[in-house]
Each structure stands twice: as structure tokens, then as C-alpha cells.
Amino acid sequence: MKYEVVMGLEVHTELATKSKLFCSCSAEFGGQANENVCPACAGMPGMLPNANKRAIELGIAAGIITNSRITPTISFDKKNYFYPDLPTGYQITQLFAPICKDGYVDIETADGGRRIGLTQIHLEQDAGKLVHSYDLSLVDYNRAGVPLIEIVSKPDFRSAEEVVAYLEKLRQILSFAGVSDCRMQEGSMRCDVNLSVREAGSDVLGVRTEMKNMNSLKAIVRAIEYESQRHIDALETGSEILIQETRRWDDNKGVSYSMRDKEEAADYRYFPDPDILPIDISDEWIAAVKSTLPESAGDKFARITGQLGISEYDAGIITASRKLSDIFDKLTQKGLPPKDVVSWIVTELLSMDTQENKSNDDIDIDCDKFADLLLLVERKEINRNTAKKILSLIYNQNIDPIDYVAQNNLGMVSDTGLLEGIVSEVLAENPSSVEQFLAGNEKVSGFLMGKAMAKTAGKADPAAVRMILMEALGRL
Amino acid sequence: MRFMACSNIMVKDEISSAGSKMLYNFKAPFGADVYDRCIGKGMEFAGLIETDEFGIDSLFEQNTDAAITAMLENRCDFVLCNDLFGKLQRQAPGHGLVYINPAYGAVSRQGLIPAVSSMDRIGVLCRNIDDGCRVISAISDGVSDFAKEIPDKATEYKDISQLKYTDIIPYVFYILASAEISGNTARYDGVKFGFRAENAQNLNEMYLKSRTEGFDRDTQLAIITGCMVLSKDNYNKLYHKAMQIRRLIAEHYTRLLDECGFLALSPSVTGKNNLERSVFCLLSSLCGFPSISMKHGDSERLFVYKG
Ligand SMILES: [Zn+2]
Numbered sequence: 001m002k003y004e005v006v007m008g009l010e011v012h013t014e015l016a017t018k019s020k021l022f023c024s025c026s027a028e029f030g031g032q033a034n035e036n037v038c039p040a041c042a043g044m045p046g047m048l049p050n051a052n053k054r055a056i057e058l059g060i061a062a063g064i065i066t067n068s069r070i071t072p073t074i075s076f077d078k079k080n081y082f083y084p085d086l087p088t089g090y091q092i093t094q095l096f097a098p099i100c101k102d103g104y105v106d107i108e109t110a111d112g113g114r115r116i117g118l119t120q121i122h123l124e125q126d127a128g129k130l131v132h133s134y135d136l137s138l139v140d141y142n143r144a145g146v147p148l149i150e151i152v153s154k155p156d157f158r159s160a161e162e163v164v165a166y167l168e169k170l171r172q173i174l175s176f177a178g179v180s181d182c183r184m185q186e187g188s189m190r191c192d193v194n195l196s197v198r199e200a201g202s203d204v205l206g207v208r209t210e211m212k213n214m215n216s217l218k219a220i221v222r223a224i225e226y227e228s229q230r231h232i233d234a235l236e237t238g239s240e241i242l243i244q245e246t247r248r249w250d251d252n253k254g255v256s257y258s259m260r261d262k263e264e265a266a267d268y269r270y271f272p273d274p275d276i277l278p279i280d281i282s283d284e285w286i287a288a289v290k291s292t293l294p295e296s297a298g299d300k301f302a303r304i305t306g307q308l309g310i311s312e313y314d315a316g317i318i319t320a321s322r323k324l325s326d327i328f329d330k331l332t333q334k335g336l337p338p339k340d341v342v343s344w345i346v347t348e349l350l351s352m353d354t355q356e357n358k359s360n361d362d363i364d365i366d367c368d369k370f371a372d373l374l375l376l377v378e379r380k381e382i383n384r385n386t387a388k389k390i391l392s393l394i395y396n397q398n399i400d401p402i403d404y405v406a407q408n409n410l411g412m413v414s415d416t417g418l419l420e421g422i423v424s425e426v427l428a429e430n431p432s433s434v435e436q437f438l439a440g441n442e443k444v445s446g447f448l449m450g451k452a453m454a455k456t457a458g459k460a461d462p463a464a465v466r467m468i469l470m471e472a473l474g475r476l
Numbered sequence: 477m478r479f480m481a482c483s484n485i486m487v488k489d490e491i492s493s494a495g496s497k498m499l500y501n502f503k504a505p506f507g508a509d510v511y512d513r514c515i516g517k518g519m520e521f522a523g524l525i526e527t528d529e530f531g532i533d534s535l536f537e538q539n540t541d542a543a544i545t546a547m548l549e550n551r552c553d554f555v556l557c558n559d560l561f562g563k564l565q566r567q568a569p570g571h572g573l574v575y576i577n578p579a580y581g582a583v584s585r586q587g588l589i590p591a592v593s594s595m596d597r598i599g600v601l602c603r604n605i606d607d608g609c610r611v612i613s614a615i616s617d618g619v620s621d622f623a624k625e626i627p628d629k630a631t632e633y634k635d636i637s638q639l640k641y642t643d644i645i646p647y648v649f650y651i652l653a654s655a656e657i658s659g660n661t662a663r664y665d666g667v668k669f670g671f672r673a674e675n676a677q678n679l680n681e682m683y684l685k686s687r688t689e690g691f692d693r694d695t696q697l698a699i700i701t702g703c704m705v706l707s708k709d710n711y712n713k714l715y716h717k718a719m720q721i722r723r724l725i726a727e728h729y730t731r732l733l734d735e736c737g738f739l740a741l742s743p744s745v746t747g748k749n750n751l752e753r754s755v756f757c758l759l760s761s762l763c764g765f766p767s768i769s770m771k772h773g774d775s776e777r778l779f780v781y782k783g
Pocket of ligand 1: 020038040042145
């Protein structure tokens with residue numbers, strides 16, 4: 001029997017706002033426990049929620065880039081449940097009038113392109129975090145009240161590969177538009193998978209289970225594989241009876257297990273939050289948000305591969321990250337040739353920090369200094385090797401490249417008379433190598449080249465040295 | 477003027493318990509806007525007064541409210557209260573006092589410990605209309621001129637048939653109020669502040685014990701009713717239906733007030749319980765209409781305005 005896996009995704013991602021959804025506390029990640037907390041987000045009585053305009057605008061932006069309809073009047077609702085990480089005993093979310101509806105995201109997999117439908121996107125508050133130590137449970141409310149969007153897809157996925165392609169695409173378009181950082185490691189992007197299995201060709205859906213707690217793409221793939229197999233085994237052998245339930249993925253053990261004791265009994269008793277008036281989103285407001293969105297990753301990819309002649313591979317790296325894309329824009333705006341800029345970003349800048357779990361969006365460099373450095377190379381004032389070393393110093397110590405070159409006398413030696421003298425010295429000091437060269441071993445020129453460069457402490461223009469060396473050898 | 481406030485109105489660094497054991501040690505981290513405004517106008521604060529827990533009136537008991545007693549003992553010139561259930565409006569005229577409710581939203585709720593967010597409003601228990609209007613003007617942004625609409629002598633009801641929905645107003649009110657109370661009291665769980673029961677073996681037991689010991693009977697009844705009307709099975713039948721009826725009530729009475737300017741009703745009528753006795757006060761709560769409860773001539777009157 002052939003089976004088909006049918007999946008829908010619920011993706012939660014934190015919005016890139018400075019402050020929380022209903023108070024003015026900082027929404028920045030990290031910090032001391034309970035540092036970014038006020039009476040409102042600590043759940044004390046007497047404070048009224050004050051909706052964060054920026055969060056609503058980022059919700060609108062999420063709708064625009066996912067081709068969604070923006071709801072003309074949105075409202076917020078209370079979802080009631082008890083858990084110590086939820087300070088008010090209810091989460092403010094959107095059930096009845098979510099900000100976006102009926103969008104879609106196009107993905108590419110090895111089997112070609114597919115369109116994934118979105119049921120809705122809604123705004124809601126994040127909860128705090130429990131920290132367990134010995135017999136104590138401590139709670140940190142820094143994340144409590146941070147704005148999230150939940151992106152709910154239709155059951156349009158048929159394989160783990162499509163799920164991964166979709167999550168990568170979402171990450172790209174959301175981070176590119178500045179809607180979210182989408183960092184899975186810090187929990188700013190989380191995903192629940194609804195999965196069912198049916199006979200291939202059937203149009204009746206099987207029993208659906210929901211899996212939670214997967215915090216990396218690898219874990220999601222493993223969880224989908226495990227859960228599909230569990231469903232197929234159950235269908236084939238009757239080894240267990242599938243029930244609609246919520247399951248938790250344990251990535252260490254590689255199994256999912258039922259959470260029904262805790263979850264299934266929950267009745268969230270949603271109702272409209274009377275403390276927050278409905279908010280009208282006018283066409284003008286949507287247009288204003290649209291006008292602030294940067295060129296989309298897709299458009300940028302097309303432009304830089306087409307007009308600027310950047311390879312698809314390099315363009316893919318640059319447009320996968322808002323940070324790299326911004327660096328690219330800033331450097332090319334200074335008049336640096338796009339191809340050189342890409343090469344410096346992809347081969348040099350990305351090798352600066354190879355720590356694990358670092359994403360390209362974590363790269364932090366002063367673009368003005370980076371540009372000054374590349375201009376020095378462009379004007380042949382320093383050579384590429386010197387520039388690489390200085391790039392590392394800019395990246396790690398934020399030095400000023402122009403001052404540094406002047407203070408350390410690193411300016412490129414391209415004085416022809418000087419270089420000719422150095423080349424003659426090298427030839428005189430290495431007669432056996434010269435003989436080998438003349439005997440036809442042309443590789444020896446590399447060794448002689450190295451010797452000549454060493455005499456200038458690596459500062460010479462390598463192209464000029466090579467030319468002078470080859471001329472001198474030719475004359476022998 | 478000297479004023480007091482019910483303890484669900486927060487006063488910075490004072491224990492603002494809202495009459496609840498749950499908040500027996502809750503020192504307010506900031507003061508209510510109304511408090512700050514009164515102080516800003518040079519009024520003198522004479523202390524907090526115990527209130528029914530979160531301002532929730534008992535369904536059956538009819539004890540005299542502590543705010544009335546404070547006025548009768550001449551401890552202040554007025555009291556700031558949240559008379560959601562109409563208890564003070566029922567009792568004030570009989571003691572020669574006046575209760576003024578501003579329109580919903582006219583006075584800041586910031587710093588009021590919430591019970592029913594869609595109806596909570598800070599009103600004034602005072603000795604006469606002039607005092608009350610002065611206070612309302614001080615604590616709201618608009619200027620209040622209720623007084624000029626009060627007739628010289630008691631107006632007769634012209635057409636009682638226009639007073640619709642009176643049989644269901646108390647229950648529409650209680651469905652909506654209890655739902656919101658269940659949400660607004662969910663934060664009191666023994667985890668973060670306030671009362672935490674001892675000897676709990678696990679988290680669930682801590683919640684159960686703290687909330688059982690921390691809330692009084694009327695609050696527990698409201699919470700349980702609220703959870704019931706919001707549950708999956710009942711949401712459409714009870715909560716949503718009550719919201720629809722609330723809109724019909726508001727539309728009907730707004731039209732009526734458009735025609736006659738104000739209604740002269742009775743703050744206390746006969747009924748099986750305090751909700752039924754308060755029916756016209758609850759009309760004002762449900763629709764957010766401003767109102768004045770006072771002795772007028774020989775009768776106790778609740779004047780309701782459009783706001
Ligand atoms: Zn806060």
C-alpha cells in the first residue's frame with residue numbers, strides 16, 4: 001500500500017519590535033532574568049494594555065509579503081489557561097479577527113515549485129520562561145508580552161522536504177522584510193506540525209496529531225519521519241489506535257510522546273478582550289507600510305544575478321540574509337564594484353566567525369570601515385593579503401583601516417624601481433631555483449615570488465611583482 | 477475636600493487589597509490616575525476603605541457598604557468607588573447620600589483593580605450634587621453638568637412599556653460580568669504576588685488551595701459562572717447570546733434617551749436577589765450610561781443619561 005503524508009504548520013515567530021506588544025518594556029533578547037518587566041507584563045492589576053503600533057505594522061508587513069488579505073478591523077481576544085510562565089492567567093491573542101487571512105508562500109523543492117496556502121496570521125503575546133534548578137522552579141518574565149505572529153498554513157505539505165523549504169523561505173522573507181529575526185536557537189521561531197497519513201489517492205484525511213517542541217530544522221525532519229512512520233505502522237499493523245492528540249517531540253530520544261493529560265483537557269475559554277478596542281487598518285496605512293518595505297529577496301536575487309552579473313550561488317547567500325544584503329547594498333552604494341563586494345563578503349567576511357550556531361544574520365561589522373578598506377584595495381594602496389588581515393581587525397576590534405595602514409606603514413609597495421631591485425636581489429640569492437626555472441620547471445616562479453613578497457613584508461602589489469619577476473626571468 | 481477611596485483603587489505604596497485576601501499584602505507599585513488627579517487638585521486623602529472583594533456584590537446579603545458608613549461617620553467629603561453591581565446606588569439615597577456614575581470611559585481606569593473591564597468605572601459617593609459634579613469634573617477630562625437636567629419635582633413615568641428587557645438585564649449583566657471576572661482574577665494564582673496557600677504538594681494543588689482560600693464565596697461563584705459561560709459548550713448559548721442582547725438593550729435605551737433626554741428610574745426595586753433589585757443600576761453598567769442615584773422629593777431616584 002502507498003501512503004501520503006498530509007501536514008499543516010503553525011509557525012510562531014517573534015516580531016522585531018523594540019518594545020513588547022502591550023507595554024513599553026524592552027523586547028530585546030537576553031539580559032538579566034526579569035530585567036525587562038513592568039507591572040503590566042508582570043500581570044499586576046490596574047494596568048491597561050496599550051497596543052504597540054510597530055507590532056501591528058510588522059503584522060501588516062507579514063501579510064503583504066505572504067500575499068495575504070489584511071483584515072480591515074482587527075481585535076484581540078483572551079485565551080485563558082493557568083501556567084506559571086503566563087503572568088495574567090490569559091494570553092492576549094487573536095481568534096475572531098486575525099490581522100491576515102488567505103495568503104500563500106511559493107516554495108521550490110527538487111520536485112519543482114509548489115504553493116503553500118496560509119489560513120491566517122495572527123498577533124499574540126509570548127509567555128515567560130521557566131528555569132528549573134534542584135527542587136525549585138524559577139520564572140523569568142523577560143519574554144512575557146513580547147509580540148509574536150503565528151502563521152497558520154493549510155494542510156498543503158506532503159513531505160519533510162517541503163516543510164523545510166517552506167520554513168527556510170519564511171525565514172528568508174520575514175527576516176528580509178525586517179518583520180522578525182527568525183532565530184530558531186533563541187526560540188524566536190518555533191513550529192508545530194499537524195500530521196496525518198492516508199492512502200495515496202484518497203481524499204479523506206486520516207487521524208491528525210499535532211507535534212510541538214521542535215527547535216531546529218533537523219529536529220523537525222526527524223520528528224516528521226518518526227511520526228509518519230508511527231502512523232503508517234498503526235494503519236498497517238493495527239499496533240496502536242491513532243487518536244487526535246498533541247504530542248511532544250523529544251529530540252534526544254528521537255520519539256514523540258502524548259501530552260494529552262495536560263493539553264487535551266484544556267478549554268481556553270476565548271473571549272474578546274474588553275480592555276483593547278478594535279483597531280482599524282486603513283488602505284492608506286497598508287500602503288504606508290508597503291512603501292517602507294525593502295526590495296524583496298526574490299526581486300533582489302533577480303536583479304543582482306541579471307543586471308550585476310553575480311553568480312546564482314553567491315546571490316543566494318547574499319539574499320538569504322538581511323544583514324549580508326544590507327552590507328552588500330551599503331558597499332555598492334559607495335561605488336565599489338558589486339562583484340568584488342560579493343567576493344569579499346562571501347569568501348572573506350563569512351570566514352571571520354565560524355563559531356557554531358552563528359547565523360549570517362549575526363555578522364556585525366562597521367560598513368563604513370569595511371568600505372574604506374575595500375577602497376584602499378581598489379586604489380591599490382594595499383594588497384589583498386594585507387586587507388584580509390585588516391578586515392579581521394575591523395571585525396574583531398573595530399579598528400579604523402585608514403589610520404591602521406598609515407600607522408603601521410602597510411601601504412602597498414608598487415614603486416617599479418624598488419621592486420626591480422628586490423627581484424634582482426632574489427634572483428641573485430637563489431641561483432639554484434633560477435637554474436631549475438631555466439631548465440623548464442616553471443613552478444619555481446612561485447617560490448621566487450614568495451621570496452620577493454617576503455622582502456616587502458607582504459606589502460608589495462603581487463601583480464606588479466609577478467610582472468617584474470617574469471620579465472627578469474625572461475631576460476636571462 | 478477630604479476624600480477616601482475603596483481599596484480597589486490603587487494608592488502608591490499602600491496596601492491596595494481590593495477587599496481580597498488574595499491581595500492582603502499587595503503594595504501598589506503606582507497610584508491610580510483618579511487618586512493623582514484628586515491630589516493634584518489639592519484634595520486631601522483620608523485613607524482607603526475596605527470594599528466587597530473586587531467590588532463584587534453578594535447575590536443575597538444586604539449589609540451596609542463600608543463606603544456609606546464612612547460618609548455617615550463624617551470621615552470624608554466623598555468616596556471614590558467602582559459601583560459595578562449597583563450596591564452603593566441602591567443604598568445611597570436611603571442614607572441621604574448621592575452616588576454619581578460618569579459615562580463609561582470618561583474617567584481613567586488606570587490603577588483600578590479590574591473586575592469587569594467593559595463596565596468598570598470610578599464613580600463618586602458624596603453628600604450632594606454640587607460636590608459630586610465638582611469631583612467628576614476634577615477626575616474626568618470633560619466638564620460635567622448633570623445637575624441642570626435634574627427636574628424640579630419627581631417626574632412620572634410616562635410610558636412604562638418602553639422599559640424593555642428589565643426581566644433579563646440582571647442575568648445578561650451577570651453572564652458578562654462573571655465571564656470578565658473569571659479572566660481578570662486569573663492572575664491571582666499564588667505564583668507571583670499576593671496570597672499563596674501553604675503545604676501544597678505540587679503546582680496544581682498550589683493553584684487550587686491558593687484560589688480556594690484566597691477568594692471569598694461571591695468571587696468564587698462569579699469565577700465558576702464565568703468559566704461556565706465561556707466554555708466551548710456554552711459560549712454561543714450564553715456569553716455570545718448575552719453580548720447580542722446587550723447590544724439590543726443599548727440600542728433600545730439609547731434611542732429612548734435620544735427622545736427624552738434622561739430617564740428617572742428607581743435605584744432599588746423588589747426582586748429575588750440583589751441583581752434583580754439593582755436592575756436599573758445594572759442597565760447603566762451594561763450600557764455605560766452616566767447616572768445619578770439620589771433622594772428626589774420623597775422618592776429615591778436613579779437618573780440615567782445618554783452620556
Ligand atoms: Zn512591561
